[in-house]
Amino acid sequence: MSEEFKIVWAEPLTDFCQKVFEKMGIPAKDAFTTAEVLVLADLRGIDSHGVARLRRYYTGLKSGVMVPRPEMKIVHETPISALLDGGAALGQVAGKRGMEIAIEKALKNGAGFVAVRNSNHYGIAGYYSLMALKQDLIGISLTNSDVYVVPTFGREVMLGTNPISVTVPAMGERPFVLDMSTAVATLGKLEVYSRMAKKLPLGWVTDEKGWSCDDPTRVIANIRSKAGGGILPLGGEGEEFGGHKGYGLDVLVDILCGVLSGSGYLNLLYPKTPEGKPLPSLVAHFFGALRVDYFRSVEEFKRDMDDLIRRLKSSAKAEGQQRIYIHGEKEFELEERYRKEGIPLYYKVYEDLKAIGAEVGVTF
Numbered sequence: 001m002s003e004e005f006k007i008v009w010a011e012p013l014t015d016f017c018q019k020v021f022e023k024m025g026i027p028a029k030d031a032f033t034t035a036e037v038l039v040l041a042d043l044r045g046i047d048s049h050g051v052a053r054l055r056r057y058y059t060g061l062k063s064g065v066m067v068p069r070p071e072m073k074i075v076h077e078t079p080i081s082a083l084l085d086g087g088a089a090l091g092q093v094a095g096k097r098g099m100e101i102a103i104e105k106a107l108k109n110g111a112g113f114v115a116v117r118n119s120n121h122y123g124i125a126g127y128y129s130l131m132a133l134k135q136d137l138i139g140i141s142l143t144n145s146d147v148y149v150v151p152t153f154g155r156e157v158m159l160g161t162n163p164i165s166v167t168v169p170a171m172g173e174r175p176f177v178l179d180m181s182t183a184v185a186t187l188g189k190l191e192v193y194s195r196m197a198k199k200l201p202l203g204w205v206t207d208e209k210g211w212s213c214d215d216p217t218r219v220i221a222n223i224r225s226k227a228g229g230g231i232l233p234l235g236g237e238g239e240e241f242g243g244h245k246g247y248g249l250d251v252l253v254d255i256l257c258g259v260l261s262g263s264g265y266l267n268l269l270y271p272k273t274p275e276g277k278p279l280p281s282l283v284a285h286f287f288g289a290l291r292v293d294y295f296r297s298v299e300e301f302k303r304d305m306d307d308l309i310r311r312l313k314s315s316a317k318a319e320g321q322q323r324i325y326i327h328g329e330k331e332f333e334l335e336e337r338y339r340k341e342g343i344p345l346y347y348k349v350y351e352d353l354k355a356i357g358a359e360v361g362v363t364f
Contacts, residue, residue, distance in 0.1 A: 004196075006350040007342035014039045016357065016364055017054060023360040024061045025068035026090070034092040037123040042343045044331035046179075048188025049124045052349045056121065057090060058356055065278045066090055066120050072097060075117075079109045083261060084116045088280040091122030091143070099128040099141065099287045106137055106289035115256070116285040117263030121145065125165035126179035126328075132289045133169050136298050140288035141165040144257040146281075147267050148223050149183045150230045152239065152247040155210035157223055157230035158266050161186045162253035167328070169292070171302035173309040177328025182250040183231045187223070190216045190231070195348050203236045205229065212237060257284040 017035035022028060034057070042050030060066035070087030072094060077083070082101050086094030098116040105112025122128070125141045132139025145160030161183040168176040184204045193200055194216040207213040208228035222229045234246025258265025264282025271279045292301045309326050317324060338344075345353075357364035 004347050005344040006347060008345050008350070009342050010039055010043055010339055013042075013051060013343065016353070016362060017051060019362045020054065020058065020356060020360055021090075023362060024058065026061075027069065030068075030090065030093045033096050034090050034123075037092045037127045039343075040127055040335075041124045042345070043335040043338045044124070044126070045334040045338075046124050046331070047346070047349075048186050048192055051345070051353060052191070053121075053123070053188070054356060055352055058360075060120065061090075063278055065280055070094070074101075080105055080111050080113060082112075082114045084114055086116050086119035088118055088120065091120040091283060091285070092127075094119040095122035095128050095141075095143070095285055095287075096131075098285055099131050099139070099289070102287040102289040103132055103135060103137060103139075106132075106291050107135060110291045110294040112287075112289045114287045115261035116287070117261035117282070118280060119263075119283050119285060120281050121283060122285060124179060125163040126167070126177055126331075128285075128287060129165040129167040129179070130177065133167055133175055135289075136169050136292060136302075138169070138288075138290040138292065139165075139167045140286075140290075142253045142257055142286040144254045144265060144269065144284055146187075146270050146283075148187045148231050149233060149250060150206060150210070152233060152244045155206060155208070155228050155230075157226065159183075159233070159247075159250045159254065160269070161231065162250045162257075164249065164253060168305060169298075169302055170305040170309060171299075173306045174326070174329055174332050176305065176309070176326060177331065179328070179331075180234075182234050182246055182253060184234055184236055184246070185231060187220070187231065190220055192346075194220060195346060203232070205231050206237070253286075256286040258282075260286065 014035045018031045021031035038051050067088040070089035072087045073085050075083045075085050084098050094116050098114040102112035102114045128141035129139035144162050147157040149159040161181040163181050165179040199214040200216050202212045205213050205219045206229040208222050233243050235242035254265040261284045263284035270281045292298045313324050354364045
């Protein structure tokens, strides 16, 4: 392991983050949930959404954009659906409650769908879809996000990286866990490259003129100042490699999250006053849960899921390749390893956590 990385353990890291959130006025249960989501991202190798984001929540809570003790309420409800107002809560808190409601409705009525409005950034989408696996349900988790992505043939950021996560249970094999951005990369990934002074692969982002660019620091600055250019939709530039398909998925997430819930979407997210003061972000989520036994026997379904997974994994490998992976497999293996060996944190993230701890009076 490079000297640029510090090894930390999951449990004390979670405890530290929880204590920081409690110092910010968040109840212990909600503080633990938020910390758990952040650390799980690092355990699963999604360091762009891990504890490196603690500063973001810390700042949001200090500014009042994120509410430590929100008044969440169900605005509208049917046996299989609900609209939840998050009350500007931390996204992890509103997100977990939204998925819990979806699961409760699925267990009772076969399916449950919940739109959450007036929330905030909720971390990794997979945390919430994974919740459904405990009940042998198919889980769905979507969220919109601040605008970092240009539409196909555009050069103005209009869309978020809007992730989609779907989990499906299996029997002997690990579950299928799709957890993907609808953009080529996330802003967090660009920040990782910027922190490490690495160039981006061409085809990930565009500059202010809409041309391909490999400088993450320049692109991040352009996105934040709305100077032009940004991250490309999944598939990349233009239509030749399917960029318009990623663009369509990105818009779909904004429809199901923002439009369906009556919250923010596209560049209506993260509004500010005329003086530039941040207002509640209006980020929105969409959750779903489905009972398999409303279609067929759970045992038979999981048996066939095992067969599907094994057929893919045992199929012919490309020359020079040793293995075909199923979605979620790498992350499960990395989580097992990091729980045993510790999580490698980039030294700049490590130092920032120490600084936050010093500011609120929590020893890191």
